Amino acid sequence: MNAVAAKVHSQSIVQRFIDNGDGTITDTTTGLMWSQATLNKRGISHAKAEKLCAELDLAGHKDWRLPTADELFALADRSRHSPAIDIEAFPDTRSDWYWTSTPSAWASSCAWLVDFDYGYASHNRRDYDAFVRAVRAAPAGQ
Template identity: 50%
Template sequence: MEQFEKNEDGTVTDTKNGLIWSKTLAEDVDLSDAEKAVAELGDGWRLPTIDELQLIVDRSTHSPAANEEIFPDTKSDWYWSSTPCAWNTAARWVVHFGYGSVGDDHLAYFACVRAVRASQ
């Protein structure tokens, strides 16, 4: 069985980690708008933690650093996580899918949004 399975509704199931991933919901939005985009999906959807977001990074490729067959809408840009930075309460951890790098962004900066939820 493959780790990632594409679903008919455009989501992707991570069978290894028990997660369902949304398509990219928004580009170039601040954290507040990112949280709104995720909330519009309904119950159970949330921003991924930094550890979860790194699960879909494919370091064997770049621009984007993601499996384009499974995640074809991935932008070579920063993506928000829900994980706060310990040294700055006004920042969150982010992943750049151009090269798979990890960094931090101020809450007012802009990044893309992909939501996650537990599989049923």
């Protein structure tokens, strides 16, 4: 179990997700702020996903980015299925693949994705079409 997943597991009793009422969700376990909505209606390439996050202006913040594989995988709830995520916090999540910023170690043409149908991670070519959820570090009190 990686450090992010272990921290999430150890604090499962505390209310984990806070709806900020502005299209964002704060994860009290990791301190990250997430776009509540999936940012694209149809799958897009990895390059377009990175650009979409970098250009995002949401809730007065412009420092959005594509999450790492560990960050996004920590949202996956393997006790749920189709979608494998807390749907109260992230109601429009598709039971499909979402891009991460983590490149594959064995091929620069590939990057990691998280599947929210069953809650697992894998890699694929960067020209594959997948969905996007943006993340940013949320300083204390934000």
